Amino acid sequence: MHLGWARGGEAELTALDSTRITLLSTVPMAPGSSPEGALLSGAGTLRVKVARCRRQGDRFLVEGRLLDVPRDLHAALVRLVAPPPAEGTGGRSGP
Secondary structure, X not given: OOEXXXXXXXEEEEEEEOOEEEEEEXXXXXXXXXXXXXXXXXXXXXXXXXXXXXXXXXXXEEEEEEEOOOHHHHHHHHHHHOOOOXXXXXXXXXX
C-alpha cells in the first residue's frame, strides 16, 4: 500500500497522469468528496477530488484528480507508479 487515508483505510496508487489519479482503496469514497491521505513513505499528504468510485473485487477503484499537490510530492507519486528499470539495461543501447 502507498497511502493511508486520514479517516481510515489504505490505498494503492495504480495510475497517475498529470493531476488525474487512480487508486485501489480498502474503503469507498463518495463522488464529489475530497478525502485526505498521507503517503506511507512519509513524503507528504494529498487530497483527491473523487470523480468515480466502484467496487473492484474486495477493494474500490477510486478515480479523481489531485488537489494542491506540491511539485516534490507529485514527483514522489510519479516514482511510485513508474515501472522499475529493466535488469541488465544499464541505459546503453547497442553492443
